[in-house]
Amino acid sequence: MKMGEKELNIELIERMTRLESKVDMILMQCPQCQAAVRKHDADIAALTQNIDSTHQRIDTIYRTASIISAAIALFMQAAVFVWQGVRH
Structure with a gap:
């Protein structure tokens, strides 16, 4: 006789409950x-x-790196703008 999915689930739950009780x-x-x-x-x-502490430190490093990258990009754009202004 084949066991249906519902019956199988019930059987598995009962067995797991017995195992948990024995482990306890x-x-x-x-x-x-x-x-x-x-x-x-x-x-x-x-x-x-x-x-959790490590994730916080990593997040801080990423934020700092982003700020530094933005500052470098801004400085480079300003330098290019000044250089182009001097050339004309």
Whole structure:
């Protein structure tokens, strides 16, 4: 008998729920596992903060580079304008 998509989804959800329950029970019975999970949570939080800080620094570098590029372009246009005015 073939299982329909809806029945398959229900079956998969039930199995995932049972697996999650078993993992939770294992973690509760294993203090070392709990400690490792807490450490990983702390490490992930620290890495997330580091990544956010790095993105802010990169954004600042891009803004600074854009301003410098605009200033150089403006200076070059002014120099060309002055040079052409001197030639005529």
